[in-house]
Amino acid sequence: MEALARASVTVCPFVRSQSVKALRQISLVEQAKACPFAGTALTVREYSSSSNVRKASAVPLSTFKSDATGHYSLTGKQLAEDQVTVNPAFAAEKGSNESLFDYSGFLSSELHKKRQDKSYRYFNNINRLAHEFPRAHLAEEQKKxxxxxxxDYxxxxxxxxxxDxxxxxxxxxxxxxxGTRNIAGHNQHAIRLEAELAALHKHEASLVFSSCFVANDAVLSLMGQKMKDLVIFSDELNHASxxxxxxNSRAKKEIWKHNDLADLERRLAQxxxxxPKLIAFESVYSMCGSVAPIEAICDLADKYGALTFLDEVHAVGMYGPHGAGVAEHLDFExxxxxxxxxxxxxxxxxxIDMVTGTLGKAYGVVGGYITGKRDMIDWFRSxxxxxxFTTSLPPAxxxxxxVSIRHQRATISDRVAQQKNTRYxxxxxxxxxxxxxxxPSHIVPVLVGNARDARLASDMLLQKHNIxxxxxxxxxxPIGQERLRITATPGHGPEFANxxxxxxxxxxxxLDLPRVSDWAASGGLCGVGSSEAQIDANVWxxxxxxxxxxxxxxxxIEPEIAPNVVSSGVPL
Incomplete structure (x- = not known):
């Protein structure tokens, strides 16, 4: 306040007209409230200093008057002693009980937590070699x-x-x-790819997204936002997407125990x-390798009037005689x-009403998609x-x-070799x-049990064994279930496997890490060392x-496949 008073001596007509003796005899604060500038500043300061609520205390710039040149009456130099900016609105902040949010401290604290619980992630520089895979080199090309x-199963x-x-x-x-498909991205390559995908899953239509994460997010969020009163039943181990x-759907949700049909039915019956209901689940759960009871889930969907949403991300290319996934594999012959x-x-x-899948795993490139009935896919497209609002995948x-889908449709030998290498x-x-x-799947998860040892094991395999x-x-x-996740390909034969x-x-x-006998002694975990664990027969x-x-x-072999009418829009 004293700094404001000193600055006022040079700019305020009232202050300049008074003697020092007169100013001492009156309440400067009360008189200043009548001033167009000082009154506003004092009002703001009183508010901010008396408030205990953590809200902004600045006032709109429109509150203050500027002269004909657009400059405010007080200069930066005149306000410097109070350490405020030229804009008088910010003068009020100096006397408030508030402090600025510590963004840097927040970020440092969050990263520190990750380091403390040993879940902080380091990315290794792995450069896959196109003509030597499964070999790759590290940062230095000679380090294989x-x-x-x-x-890329x-x-x-x-x-x-x-x-080629x-x-x-x-x-x-x-x-x-x-650009996006709506602006500049629609082309013959999108038309051909969506026809291939619909034919693969023997559905009426398909739609390609930039990734399956985007596809899952976009489709599920849309359904909940548009379908009034929809309830989504989600397996507890469903993917983050x-x-x-x-x-994002804002729909009511029911989280059912992993692959537990009794729990799912109990929730559906409510x-x-x-x-309207939607059952969302995966065919192969990628971190544990479990496989969903798809046919039984379809039975419950029919019984209670639900749609089915099946994520086959880790199954397309891998199961079925033509690589369409576990749903195809169940009617293999x-x-x-x-x-x-x-x-x-x-x-x-x-x-199955909807199948989502990826082009970035068994098919070796990138992208995601959904297949289903024509009107449903057209609705998603619209x-x-x-x-x-996402740029289309590049034509290449x-x-x-x-080409990858067509190759795998006619090449069961790759799937067979991958499964045999996994079993070995x-x-x-x-x-x-x-x-x-x-x-029962192609995933090989090796239980470690804590983040620190899992990281050490991974580092040691890379540094000492070039793996x-x-x-x-x-x-x-979950914490306490950390693991190494191993996957074979057709190229990982016995020599690599040994x-x-x-x-x-x-x-x-x-590292003296626990083995099956150690886990059994402590009651078992994740099916390891547990006498009660139910081990399903291999899918293949x-x-x-x-x-x-x-x-x-x-x-x-190189079939002729007609385009989906949905790809370009359904004519009236």
Missing amino acids: VTVWCAN LGMGNNQKVL AMKETLDTYGAGAG MIQGIR YPKST EHLRAGINNIRADSVMNR YAAGFI VMAGAS VKSNMSDLGLPVIPN YVQAINFPTV ELIDAVDSVFKE TDAQLKLTDKDLNPNV
């Missing part, structure tokens, strides 16, 4: 390692047919799509049949005989913000994806007492693993 944790990211298609398309059509979409043709209407694949990527690793690790979490296996910790898996098994065994010995049967490409219907 073997990759054992890629989601079939090595299609290095397939020569895919590379992408190179040719890149040279002809350039690097990018030019589905959780995000359900959260709602009238007239209430029929689809094998039919090839690209449809089968009965009540097949598992036909009973309303889903994650599709409308879509061309590569189409699981069997030999189990013989050594290494704690492989039991499951890259990433540690998986919270929030991807190197991995010996290295993991050595690391477990050196021994008989199916004897099939070759010659056993496929010839109609799957």
Whole structure:
């Protein structure tokens, strides 16, 4: 206040007209309240200093008057003693009880927490070699390692047919799509890819997104926002993209225990049949390798009037005679005989209302998609913000994806080799007492049990054994269930597998990590060392693993596939 008074001597007509003696005899504060400038500043200061509420105390700039030149009466120099800015609105802040938010402190604290609980993530510099995969090099090209944790499950990211298609398309059509599909991104490559995807899942239509995370988020959020009173039933182990979409949907949700049909039915039965419902789940859960009881979930959906939303991200390319996923695999023999043709209407694949999948794992490129009934896909195309406002995939990527899907439709031998290599690793690790979490799929999760040891094991495999296996910790898996997640490809034959098994065994010995017997002694965890753990039979049967490409219907080899009408819009 004293600094304000001193500055007022030079600018305020009232103060200049009074003697020092007179000023001492009056209440300067009370007189100043009548001043257009000082009165406003004092009012703001009184408010901010008396308030205990953490709200902003500045007033709008329109409160203050400027002269004809647009400058305020007080200069920066005149206000310098009070350490305020030229704008008098901020003078009020100096005397408030408030302090600025400590952004830097907040960020430092959050990062410190990650480091303290050992879940802070370090990214290794892994450069996959197109003509040597599963080999890659580190930052230095001469430092080679073997990759054992890629989601490029079939090595299609290095397939020569895919590379050739992408190179040719890149040279002809350039690097990018030019914008969103609605503006500049619709082209023959999108039309062809969506036709391939619809034919793969034997659905009426499909829609391609920039990723499956975006697809899941966009579709689930749209359904909840647009479908009044929708209730979404979500498996507790669903992927973060589905959780995000359900959260953004603002719909009522029911979280059911993982693969627990009794719990799901109990929750479904709480709602009238007239209430719209959606059951959202995955086919293969990527961190534990469990597989959903898809057919039984479809039965419950029919019984209680629910739609089904199936995420086949970790199953497309990997299951079924043509790589359409677990839903296709459940009617394996029929689809094998039919090839690209449809089968009965009540097949598992036909009973699923929506399937989402990725082009970035078994198909080796990038992108996501959804398939389903024509009107449903057209609705997503017309309303889903994650599709409308996102730049389209580049033409070269879509061309590569189409070739990859066509190749895998006619190449069962890759899936067979991948499954055999997976079984070899699981069997030999189990013989050594290494704690492989039991499951019927292609995922090989090795339980460690804490973030620190998981990180150390991963580092030791890389630094001492030239093997890259990433540690998986919270929030991807619960705290206390940290693990190494191993995945084989058709290229990880016995020679590579033996190197991995010996290295993991050595690391477990050196770090004294718990094995199956140790987990059994403490009651078991994640199915490891638990006598009550139910181990399902492998999805791929021994008989199916004897099939070759010659056993496929010839109609799957370079078939003619008509475009989806939805891709370009349905004419009236």
